[in-house]
Amino acid sequence: MRILFWLSIGLDRRTPSEHLLTAMIEALYKRGHTVHILQKDTGGEIDGLYPKLENLGVTTTKIPMTAVAHGNLVSRYLSDLSYVKKCDEWIKKNRNYDRVFLQSSNVAGFQMWVLKKRMKTVRTVFNVQDMFPENAVYSGKIKKNSLPYIFFSRTQKYAYDKAAEIITISEDIKTELESNGVNGSKIKVVYNWSYQDKTFERSLSMDSDIRKLLPQNKFNVVYAGNIGVMQNVEVVIEAARKSEDPDVLFHIFGDGAYKQKLIEKASDLNNVNFWPMQPVDKAPALYACADVNIIPLAQNIYRTALPSKTATCMAVHTPLILCIGTESLFAQRVKRETNCPIVDCSDDKSLRRAIEKIKSKEIVCHTEEFFLDNMEMSVNSMVYAKSIEADVTAN
Known part of the structure; x- marks a missing residue:
């Protein structure tokens, strides 16, 4: 045909x-x-x-x-x-x-x-x-x-x-x-x-280019993607503001209409770093080097979209927090089958607590099987x- x-x-x-x-x-x-x-x-x-x-x-x-x-x-x-x-x-x-x-x-x-x-x-x-x-x-x-x-x-x-x-x-x-x-x-x-059938090699978490940005002696919380009205990356900034752990760093990779606004909002915080979007072929290494990846969306956006990076985040052996809304059917399924936390899109307190529980191993995520079965x-x-x-x- x-x-x-x-x-x-x-x-x-x-x-x-x-x-x-x-x-x-x-x-x-x-x-x-x-x-x-x-x-x-x-x-x-x-x-x-x-x-x-x-x-x-x-x-x-x-x-x-x-x-x-x-x-x-x-x-x-x-x-x-x-x-x-x-x-x-x-x-x-x-x-x-x-x-x-x-x-x-x-x-x-x-x-x-x-x-x-x-x-x-x-x-x-x-x-x-x-x-x-x-x-x-x-x-x-x-x-x-x-x-x-x-x-x-x-x-x-x-x-x-x-x-x-x-x-x-x-x-x-x-x-x-x-x-x-x-x-x-x-x-x-x-x-x-994602970019391949199987999960990515764990060695990606040692990528030398990404490790220059995400130090191994810190617990690195990563958001990577567009910074616009639909992503609500502001919730990551607010979680960073409430964080009291000096070992936790928040990293925001990407560009978009709201980036400058977020930079100004985080100007008084020393635990937030902004970085340019990395090349596409570095995306798996970036997510693998994170200690936890965050996928946020604005209120109700989960009803109309799902970020394409979700599959790659599932494939790199790294915990994931879906900050998209607890009523999301997709998020509920992910939580059920992987134990990854889900929080409401503007609930920075719950986001901070979920990060703390992942860091302390109170929450352990298992995304690999979900990825292999569905993605x-x-x-x-x-x-x-x-x-x-x-x-x-x-x-």
Whole structure:
């Protein structure tokens, strides 16, 4: 089969989802299919496709676009609409595909309209990595039931209704989709994976580059990722403020709209360090060198998203605290099966106590089996491949 991957991003810049897309495409090629990628080109530093994709023979079409600030919802939405329009012109002349994989997108309804206009009978699988506009509601960017919300919600609902199958990444997002009227029988939950099938070698915890930042004679609490409104990294700062243990250091790796605000908030603390985001290939070593990794999210964001780093944190033999909300179905399952603590997203006191209990060995986490049972790259990427190729009549 000839399969079109219609991305909402450009692979000209490094992205947290590149290993996910690569593994999906590798799985499709193992099953005898070919892939063409339709993507943005915003003038990033990467000229071609990733080497693994080029070696497979993957082809691509790049649509020139201007990069837009991630935090500007209106500008991003208008830019994405422009992208869809340009893609429509290309698809009109290039319709010879058997299947379409539609990446998570804020303008998926318009993309689905184009697909149903140009390729009416082609099966489309829609991958919901984060759920719009609900994520904008929970992060305070728009109000529930406002005119913008109603518009965004109805257009996204069209994509959900017309997709032959929806693959999402947590039970929480599936529940949120169902609460918005999406047919649960067409939703499949497939957890994101890390960079390899097996857990990482314990020797990664001695990585010389990362150890220059995380001293072995301290207990290192690590957050790594975007620093924005949806992450609520502020709870880590507040836990550091309440910490009375001089051996505990808090490290925040990454960049984002709220980084400067956090630096100012932590300016009077001597137990907090800020570092630039590390190269993607250093991510496993960074999480392995930590004594505990923190994954925080703002209130209710767990209903619409789950950070892609979760699988890697599970695979490095290091304790993990999910500071995303105790009502999260995913977090509850993790706690049940790994003994990793879960705390509410703004509960800095409980976060501090969980850190103390992990340091004292009162809490011992066992994440490896959960990772191997639920997050193996070869297994989960093959689920995507089989769903995309499935011989089922599109809606």
